[in-house]
Amino acid sequence: MSKPVQHSPSSGPLISLKYLAISIALSVISMGIVIYLTYTPGVLEHLKPKRLPGLGIAIAVTLLKVYFSAAKIRYLADKVIGKMAAVRIALTWDFASAVTPSTIGGAPVATFAMTREGIQLGQSSAIMLYSVLLDQFWYALAVPILLISGIYFQVLPEEIGLVGNVSMALIYTALLLYGALLAYGLLINPAAIKKVIRVIFKLPFLRKYADKVNEEADNLESYSKLLKKKPYTFVLKAFYLSTMTWLCKVALPVIVVLSLLPADEILLVLRSLAMNLAFLVIPTPGGSGGVEGLFAIFLGPLIDRKAFIGLAVFTWRIITYYSSIGLGIFAMIWYVNDSVEQRLSETDEPIPVEELEDHG
Template sequence: MALNEQKLQRQFSARRILLPAALGLGVVGYMLYRSYEPEQVQTLLQASLPWLGITLLVLLIRDLGYIYRIHYITDKVLSWKKSFRVIMLWEFASCALPSAVGGSTVAAFILYKENIPLGKSIAQVMVTVLLDNLYFVLAVPVVFLLAQEAAMPALDALTPTMRSSLEIAIIVSYVFVSLYAGLMSYALFFNPKGIKRLLIRISTVKFMKRWRLSLLNHANELLLASRHMRNKSLSYWARASVSTFFVWTARYTIIGCMIAAFTYLSADEHLLVFARNLVYKVILMMSVTPGAAGFAEIAFPAFFGMFLGGFTTVIVLLYRLLTYYLYLVIGAIVFPRWAAYAFSKSNKSEKEKATEEAVLTENPSA
């Protein structure tokens, strides 16, 4: 595979983890310095304990949903303990790598080192990516239909030019994700060889040649994934789909629960926060910093400041502690132990590895 122990260690080096963490905390510290007022301490102490409990419960549901999904998507090859470890490493990768890259780039390698054959590990990661994209494709029209223009940040938070650029970015992102989800679905379930030939032809276009190798690898990965996934049972897809729904609904609900712990939110406002969170996450995907560090903190008030006023910065800190720094800490604990386990022994025979690599890098004209 493209990754090995040295490359993985470099991806998760202390410098690459500490720098974005320091950047995020630095931005929050500056925001606190600019907006701190003594009465914020009293507001913090008067937080609604039931809503704080619900926030933690939603976070737990999200992680349990991820663990449940990977356990069944891998056909229970991963035990519950290994499923927990894989998800924590996956979240760790998402926090330690730029948002545009994401944790899925190393997820197949992690599964591979957990004794799942290369073809299957690629297929299983592709299934999770496909389901995640489909959730986004289906959720966006629903929440925008209900929230309408209020789903976008207020005009006083953005200039007209920035707002127009944001709207264009949302539309482009939605179209791209929809096309990608549709292409993956068609390739996995209907015509993998046809899509493979299409990607090969695209790779021959002059301005696409710099991505030729990536396109050829992706074409072969789609073919491998299709072989593993086309005959799965209805129960398999039902479990994967339902768990994906719970995972992402919980993920987009956390901010609303946290805000409700400090100020009253009506049902309509909860929906509005959910809708804005969808837009917020699209913006974070454009960040070049690991885990959108710094960028997430700066963008947060534009989307959710109207509900919290001067207390917004405190919520930014609490939100990032729960959804970013927590997984950096857990990952920093889990990763060294996992690396020692994964690389200290040969998880597969050299013959099996060579066979799988040969399949993955087969003649692209096949």
């Protein structure tokens, strides 16, 4: 196993505290607004104790999501890392995604985590791309489901109006087109990705990084070719693990709502699916400030008691978003401690006998 790639201090912090603060602040503010607009005194008296164990199921599904995400990473890495290492990577990836803008995503931090676990940078980049491709396959499956279901059910809430419907149509189209391009670049013509990278890093302000990036692009192309040679069973199992991760994401809002009060289960699932696709285009760190509003817009009309909308949003974000931050911080601390220990071990070398004699 190759030596892990070190993160250079000069390259800047892996996680921006500014983005973390902005993400949490936006989440708190947006939840506060939803609760303020929907809360009525005495709402907690209407909670049914027999439904509350469903929140335990929601927590279990959150852990299942981490399990399937870790299993996918380990499977794509040909199991060169252990199960706990895969879990640490998955937690770090979730944490980074929760506190960085969607335009940046958690990929850079997840790549760092993989290299700390001993996966080569080129291979970790290929794993990232392949994971994204598997997500695109899921979107390609989800979009037709939503379109066909839209014939029989009110999948998109009336509250979003014409602008919302057009926006969702654009999201569906963009996801399908991006998935097709990514599949072509990664599975059919990986050399195309390398050509694009070479062109980009010919720019004057990026030229100094060209040699290193081109070397990693070669590794990426090589690993992409290895993935192309994998049997269909490999692709199917990887897609299964990716699908299970997404099903957990879709199930969580549904379980939270049903843990508070009855609702139309079919519509809850379909709207949760559509809502999760809409989350992808929110530019704020972790989608904060937007996902809370979308939850209220998509699922709020299905909740009989308006006062429960804010409670549902709050509970859902605690179980998903804030748990990702908490668990991710523990994973990041492990990597920081590991880096410190490695640097100490590298600097704590015994003094040669010759030097001791000279000083004697």
